[in-house]
Amino acid sequence: MLGIMLFGRGRVSEWVHTTATWLVALGTTASAFWILALNSWMHTPAGYEMINGQAHITSWFDVIFNPSFPYRMTHMLLASGLTVSFLLAGISAYRWLKKDTAKEVMASLRAGVFVAAVLIPIQIFVGDLHGLNTLEHQPAKLAAMEGIWKTQNGVPAVLFALPDEKSQTNKFEVAIPNLASLYLTHHWDGEVKGLDAFGDKHPPVAPVFWAFRIMVGVGLLMLAVSWWSSFELKRHQNISTLTAKVLVVMTFAGWVALISGWYVTEIGRQPWLVYGLLTTAQAASTVPATNIAFTLATYLALYIALLSAYISVVFYLANKATNKLENKSPAEPNSINFTEYKNA
Numbered sequence: 001m002l003g004i005m006l007f008g009r010g011r012v013s014e015w016v017h018t019t020a021t022w023l024v025a026l027g028t029t030a031s032a033f034w035i036l037a038l039n040s041w042m043h044t045p046a047g048y049e050m051i052n053g054q055a056h057i058t059s060w061f062d063v064i065f066n067p068s069f070p071y072r073m074t075h076m077l078l079a080s081g082l083t084v085s086f087l088l089a090g091i092s093a094y095r096w097l098k099k100d101t102a103k104e105v106m107a108s109l110r111a112g113v114f115v116a117a118v119l120i121p122i123q124i125f126v127g128d129l130h131g132l133n134t135l136e137h138q139p140a141k142l143a144a145m146e147g148i149w150k151t152q153n154g155v156p157a158v159l160f161a162l163p164d165e166k167s168q169t170n171k172f173e174v175a176i177p178n179l180a181s182l183y184l185t186h187h188w189d190g191e192v193k194g195l196d197a198f199g200d201k202h203p204p205v206a207p208v209f210w211a212f213r214i215m216v217g218v219g220l221l222m223l224a225v226s227w228w229s230s231f232e233l234k235r236h237q238n239i240s241t242l243t244a245k246v247l248v249v250m251t252f253a254g255w256v257a258l259i260s261g262w263y264v265t266e267i268g269r270q271p272w273l274v275y276g277l278l279t280t281a282q283a284a285s286t287v288p289a290t291n292i293a294f295t296l297a298t299y300l301a302l303y304i305a306l307l308s309a310y311i312s313v314v315f316y317l318a319n320k321a322t323n324k325l326e327n328k329s330p331a332e333p334n335s336i337n338f339t340e341y342k343n344a
């Protein structure tokens with residue numbers, strides 16, 4: 001199916017190609033479902049009983065639909081949609097900047113921008129619910145995300161800080177008083193547990209704190225950019241040069257938010273592998289550290305190579321499509337007028 005989707009266009013009929021594309025989407029979503037069910041169980045285990053130190057299933061339903069799964073699944077699917085929307089909008093804006101305003105380019109630009117504009121407010125709303133679920137089930141992770149060291153009432157929302165593990169404080173903190181209590185407990189003066197409530201059983205604070213801010217920061221940027229671009233497209237049937245450049249810069253913004261999100265989730269789970277049941281230290285293998293470092297370095301090198309290849313192929317294809325169009329006569333039907341608005 002993947003082969004038909006990637007290489008079949010023009011070689012098989014349109015409906016076969018579209019069906020193959022839908023089947024690939026369905027297959028990857030089914031795969032995400034099971035991966036996230038397992039991952040979520042490790043964060044919020046349910047539907048089991050411990051017998052002689054082993055987890056035995058009492059309800060498969062509760063195992064799969066454990067407390068964090070619905071939030072993680074929805075948040076991840078929306079994240080995938082946003083990632084692709086910005087990829088589509090960014091590549092189309094890149095072609096647009098190269099004066100390629102073929103109707104396919106404008107259609108994919110519009111699709112990317114409009115879909116992102118619809119998905120991002122839903123993502124922010126779901127992200128908020130996800131955070132409340134984390135507060136209930138993994139409060140130490142939430143305290144690290146928010147940079148809250150001490151259990152207190154009327155907790156401020158920390159916008160910027162350098163969390164310092166040694167002194168258990170935030171350096172250079174910029175915060176809005178009481179705001180975190182308000183969005184976490186829905187009370188101006190509500191109590192939120194700080195890291196001090198968990199002894200040494202809390203994650204490293206700085207990476208979780210920063211990854212969370214990067215994810216939310218990119219999310220807010222996505223909101224501003226997609227809504228502004230939608231406004232321009234609705235009003236002028238076109239975008240300005242500045243907007244096109246911003247969209248190009250944000251081509252891979254989805255991946256940045258996505259990786260930051262996973263950093264929050266997985267570093268935030270430490271020191272637990274299965275939350276409250278099994279620590280990472282207990283599950284660590286006896287394989288020598290040098291072997292693990294070598295495997296990790298090989299993975300990193302491979303992924304950097306694949307990522308570089310991916311980015312260059314994406315832009316190579318965009319350039320190729322644009323050059324092909326430039327060689328066509330201007331009277332050909334799939335080019336539209338390049339309006340003066342572009343230079344605004």
Ligand code: HEM
Binds near residue numbers: 126220
């Ligand atoms: C702007 C508002 C956002 C909020 C409030 C938010 C909230 C959260 C929270 C609380 C978590 C950690 C949950 C946990 O592990 O317990 C998380 C994880 C994650 N976020 Fe976000 N998020 C936002 C935006 C985004 C955006 C824009 C993306 C990607 C396009 C994204 C992708 C992810 C991913 C992939 C994870 C890890 C998987 C998961 O645990 O769901 N987030 N987010």
